[in-house]
Amino acid sequence: MTAKTAESSPWIRRYKPAEQARARLLCLPHAGGSASFYLPFARSFGPDIEALTVQYPGRQDRRHEPCVDSITGLADALVDEVLPWADRPFAIFGHSMGAMVAFELALRLEQRGMTPLAVFVSGRRAPSRLRENAAPVHLRDDRGLIAEVCSLSGTDPRVFEDEDLLRMVLPALRSDYKAAETYRYAPGPRLAAPVHAQVGTEDPRVTLDEARSWADHTDGGFEMDTYPGDHFYLTEQRQSVAAVVSRRILTRVL
Known part of the structure; x- marks a missing residue:
């Protein structure tokens, strides 16, 4: 399978095709995040x-699919989806939970011979x-989960004012927090x-x-590069990043 034939993959969004690009960058969202979070960044x-x-899975146009509630499960599922796009030099960018998925995905790609x-x-x-969390967020009730997400300013607050939207996003949020909070690094290569x-210089996480x-x-x-801002510094600093x-x-490619 090539990149051309992989374009129908439910996993990959190609917001700004660049047929003559020297390299590709795969962007992985944060907990509760969706592909559209990266639209301004991609542009x-x-x-x-x-x-x-x-x-x-489990959000936006994939909301009827079961969520994947582990970092390693997401990385396992992504390997075969990503390989067709590695027909040219390839880098990975992950924010927050997405950074852990990026790390595990990169390990798997290297095992397949693609660095x-x-x-x-x-x-x-x-x-x-x-960091041991005495009260894991994914085990809190809905109100506690929403309070945590609101404290990080990564989600439009209007989402939490709309009951229908809330019912749609809460399962993915809870699943992603479970994935992030239950992940344990296994020493290896x-x-x-x-x-x-x-990193944002004021990031509490x-x-x-x-x-x-x-x-x-x-x-x-x-x-390491630092930027003014908190956990979602990327929203304000996307041009600089x-x-x-x-x-x-x-x-590395020129």
């Missing part, structure tokens, strides 16, 4: 980079830096691909020290 890249976005140009991990501590951490620990998970080199990501990708 921030020039013609040399084609941004693809993943749509997890990404780079793995960009945004708004997430390293896999080996576990380090990535051959370089890892680049992207990851300290700069926790982000620097991503260096322990790669033999390909590590760099796209410029940094573009530069790091293109220096």
Whole structure:
């Protein structure tokens, strides 16, 4: 299967096709997020980079499909969906929960003989830096789950004012939080691909020290970039992030 024949995949969204792109960038959403979160980000890249976005099951046009409630399950499901798009140099970008999926996906791709140009991990501590949460969010009642999501400012508050929308998004939110909170890093091979951490300086979910620990998970080199903002710094800083990501990708393909 080639990229052309893979375009009907329910997993991959191609918002801004770039037939002559030198490289592709696969973007993985945060917990409760959907492919459309990355639409403005995808449009921030020039013609040399084609941004693809993943749509997890259980939301938007995939809302009738069962959610996948584990990080490894998402990575397992994505491998065969992604390989057809690796017919040119390929990098991965994941935000928050998506950073963990990006890491596990990259490990699986490397096992298949395909090493990404780079793995960009945004708004997430390293896999080996576990934070024990006394009250896991995915076990809270609906009100507690909504309060947590609202505190991070990553979801349009109007969603929580519409009962029909709320019924649609809560199952995916709960499933994703379960995936993120039950994930445990299993020591094993380090990535051959370089890892680049992207962090908001006011992010309550990851300290700069926790982000620097991503260096322990790669033999390909590590760099970290910081930006003004909190957990969803990417919303305000997407142009700056796209410029940094573009530069790091293109220096490897030019």
